Amino acid sequence: xxxxxxxxxxxxxxxxxxxxxxxxxxxxxxxxxxxxxxxxxxxxxxxxxxxxxxxxxxxxxxxxxxxxxxxxxxxxxxxxxxxxxxxxxxxxxxxxxxxxxxxxxxxxxxxxxxxxxxxxxxxxxxxxxxxxxxxxxxxxxxxxxxxxxxxxxxxxxxxxxxxxxxxxxxxxxxxxxxxxxxxxxxxxxxxxxxxxxxxxxxxxxxxxxxxxxxxxxxxxxxx
Numbered sequence: 001x002x003x004x005x006x007x008x009x010x011x012x013x014x015x016x017x018x019x020x021x022x023x024x025x026x027x028x029x030x031x032x033x034x035x036x037x038x039x040x041x042x043x044x045x046x047x048x049x050x051x052x053x054x055x056x057x058x059x060x061x062x063x064x065x066x067x068x069x070x071x072x073x074x075x076x077x078x079x080x081x082x083x084x085x086x087x088x089x090x091x092x093x094x095x096x097x098x099x100x101x102x103x104x105x106x107x108x109x110x111x112x113x114x115x116x117x118x119x120x121x122x123x124x125x126x127x128x129x130x131x132x133x134x135x136x137x138x139x140x141x142x143x144x145x146x147x148x149x150x151x152x153x154x155x156x157x158x159x160x161x162x163x164x165x166x167x168x169x170x171x172x173x174x175x176x177x178x179x180x181x182x183x184x185x186x187x188x189x190x191x192x193x194x195x196x197x198x199x200x201x202x203x204x205x206x207x208x209x210x211x212x213x214x215x216x217x218x219x220x221x222x223x
Contacts, residue, residue, distance in 0.1 A: 016117050020139035023119025027065035028052075029153030029184055031163060032123050034132050035176040038203045038210070039125045042180045042219070043153065044188070045198035053200050055211035057082040057094045059127040061202050065153040066120035066139070074103060074122060091208075096126025100135035100143055108141025121152045127202040127210050159187045173201065177214075177222030194220055 007015075030043030030052060041053045041063050052071075053063045056078050064071030081102055082094045103122060111117040117139055124135040134150040137143050149167055151160045162183040171179070177199070185192055199214040206212060 016111060017140060020111070020117040020119050024066045024121050024139060024152070025154045025156075027153045029151060029155060029159050029188070030063045030065055030123070031149065031151055031159070031180040031183060032063060032125055032134055033149045033163070033167065033171075033176045033180055034134070034169075035173050036170050037173065037205060038201050039127055039132055039134070040173065040176045040180065040199065040201050041123075041125060042177065042184075042197060042199035042214075044184060044192050044196055046193070046196045051198065053198050055200075055209070056099065056124070057086065058091060058208050059202060059210045060094065060096050060099060061125045061200065061211055062122060063125070063152065064120055064122040067118070070118045071120040071122055074106070074118075074120065077106070078103065078124075096124045096133050096135055100124045100137055103137045104141045104143040106141075107137060107139060111140040123150050123152055125150075125202060127204060155187045159183055162187055174222045177219060181219070181222065 028044040030041065033040045041061055043052060045052050050068055052065065054075055056062045062075050062078060064075065078099050081099060086094045103124065107118055119139065121139055122137050126133040134146040135143060136146050136150050136152065149163050151163060163179060166179050195216055197219045199219055201212055201214060202210045203212050204210065
């Protein structure tokens, strides 16, 4: 009788992590920055229809990098989660923390038990009345609550350091846009075409729904 193939659990988890991380690093980076009147989400995305940045609920937005089909499934499931909870209870009960915890549990379960882990990382941004939240969920389900700004995608560490060097509390939208654009360009190979930016904000000045996409002119004006 042939002995079953055995891989130590720690080696299996390491291999899964390296596989998923490589998939994430191939993705174009996204920067999320708090500014004086909201939260900015911006990244390189040549496609006009396959969005990496989207609205989830009234004050909650989503950004994902990695395999599009995988983070798109997470986005859609997040919208369903928010709609059901808001309908069954109250709109105020839909929070970024609750959504981030759901994503964390889903990705952790897939990473541990499925044959192939998801090659994605996501950010859940929540605009609060008193405090904003940026939740960074990694491919293995690890959940972090970042302060001021968050970064996902290729060249994450150099990009994070570049943003940290010039980030300051209370900057306006134009300054946040300029910082994010220059940080992404400085830490990636080559320039980014003017029409290849995808960007949006959670704007505290809007009504119940805070999400608004920025057009090319708004992004270009901040350069």
